[in-house]
């Protein structure tokens with residue numbers, strides 16, 4: 404019988420990504436309902452030393468594959484390693500992050516393990532001893548409750564939605580041999596160009612200050628950058644701003660951009676087209692600043708200001724500076 | 729070169745999605761159906777590859793009868809032929825079942841490069857490309873914003889959180905397209921006329937020898953949680969409003 408709640412932990416350059424702790428805590432909650440164990444799989448090179456940190460968030464055992472072939476991440480190597488250890492141990496539930504890496508890996512694993520996956524879930528629970536996964540569909544225009552008929556029951560969790568809670572368990576390290584066959588490793592990472600801004604990616608950001616066509620041009624974003632610097636936020640954009648060439652593609656929020664769920668989303672000069680709302684309506688607190696009181700963004704906003712953003716933002720930045728000083 | 733592009737038919741992004749009262753699905757009445765926007769990037773890249781290097785582009789779809797229109801759109805853009813896997817058994821099929829059907833159809837034809845969208849904007853699952861690659865036993869590179877064909881391999885850019893990766897992969901392989909990859913062309917009028925005569929092979933589950941699974945199934949569709957009505961902040965001047973907003977975010981919402 405399939406048993407246990409497993410996670411695939413994610414690390415980069417020897418440091419855990421925050422999602423790993425979110426996964427561990429969530430797995431712990433599910434496992435406690437089932438009365439089962441939480442295990443993590445950790446793949447990389449020279450990472451054995453960090454494995455124990457997962458214990459702090461409720462992991463009983465960490466299966467570690469340590470090999471130069473596992474760094475940097477490639478689908479070929481990681482999918483082979485994770486599939487091997489999962490097949491050997493037959494967990495009931497397998498959780499991954501809905502990060503770029505987790506999405507890539509989880510889908511490949513569905514093929515290898517011949518099972519089912521609910522992507523980008525915003526809630527998971529146990530119902531009648533089985534996993535019930537809740538996920539936005541149609542970019543959040545509706546939600547689906549997903550049930551499974553095969554094992555492992557797989558779900559990827561949206562970053563920033565599930566809390567990481569300390570709950571110390573053993574975090575015992577179990578080494579395993581990923582048995583990688585060099586002939587199977589087809590893809591090669593030739594270059595990693597790191598973004599040097601030091602800003603959190605929109606999908607992982609705690610706060611987002613987003614600008615639309617109302618910013619008037621690329622120069623308009625200077626006031627948003629300033630506000631973002633004060634708050635420690637990441638700057639986002641509507642598609643209109645991206646298509647106009649004011650902001651890079653990677654800044655686009657929406658149905659054909661990034662789906663985000665920060666604690667605070669401040670939309671400035673964004674009308675709130677359905678495709679934009681689809682990408683940000685799972686944000687915890689939404690603020691809209693728009694001079695048009697009829698703009699649809701106000702239907703989603705917790706707080707709204709109807710005024711010229713070029714007058715409001717600089718004042719608001721000053722206020723935040725004072726409050727956070 | 730033999731190029732395959734998988735296309736799905738989905739509701740237009742403008743569509744308001746209404747859940748059926750019994751939660752069994754969404755109301756399809758009044759929906760305008762279009763090609764999944766990410767698949768447009770895949771078809772465009774396939775066509776550019778063919779135009780530069782010669783070869784043929786085959787469009788593959790799993791979908792109901794109406795999805796033929798989306799296949800014709802891809803043919804009108806310039807693809808050569810289509811395979812339409814049309815069987816009511818696939819209604820409500822999961823990603824594994826869809827990928828199995830695509831794999832069965834694609835196994836029967838030569839394929840050097842396969843393009844999919846990085847996700848379909850209806851189910852938002854982003855799984856089918858990777859499962860398909862696994863079932864065909866070929867490597868995948870997902871969410872690609874730049875594609876270059878280099879003889880016997882491809883070089884692509886894949887953005888991840890905080891970095892861009894330059895990845896090389898030998899053929900055959902599967903690539904999933906992200907916005908930014910290219911600007912998809914519109915079908916021209918002559919293209920639309922020509923598309924009508926291009927061959928589309930229609931198949932069902934039995935003729936492909938696939939069984940339709942539902943390993944993960946949406947048991948219930950639910951409307952999104954309603955948001956409580958927001959507060960419009962009033963005040964005599966911008967400074968007053970800005971101060972009140974900062975206060976509310978700190979004291980009431982406790983987010984700053």
Ligand SMILES: Cc1cc2nc3c(=O)[nH]c(=O)nc-3n(C[C@H](O)[C@H](O)[C@H](O)COP(=O)(O)OP(=O)(O)OC[C@H]3O[C@@H](n4cnc5c(N)ncnc54)[C@H](O)[C@@H]3O)c2cc1C
Nearest residue numbers: 615616617641642643657658659660672674678679694712
């Ligand atoms: C297939 C498809 C996919 C799409 N995907 C996305 C997506 O992923 N993300 C996305 O964002 N859009 C997407 N769109 C585009 C979407 O439909 C809208 O066109 C776009 O979101 C509008 O951007 P905007 O709000 O910046 O511009 P507008 O709609 O032009 O709104 C600008 C707003 O700024 C306000 N404003 C102007 N000046 C000021 C000022 N000085 N002070 C305060 N307010 C001011 C105006 O009142 C207005 O409300 C998509 C469209 C299609 C067809």
Ligand SMILES: Nc1ncnc2c1ncn2[C@@H]1O[C@H](COP(=O)(O)O)[C@@H](O)[C@H]1O
Nearest residue numbers: 734735790844845847848853854855856
């Ligand atoms: N029914 C389908 N027919 C053809 N291609 C599909 C189908 N479903 C998904 N795909 C392909 O797989 C991609 C990802 O879809 P999904 O996993 O459903 O988000 C899409 O962009 C398509 O390229």
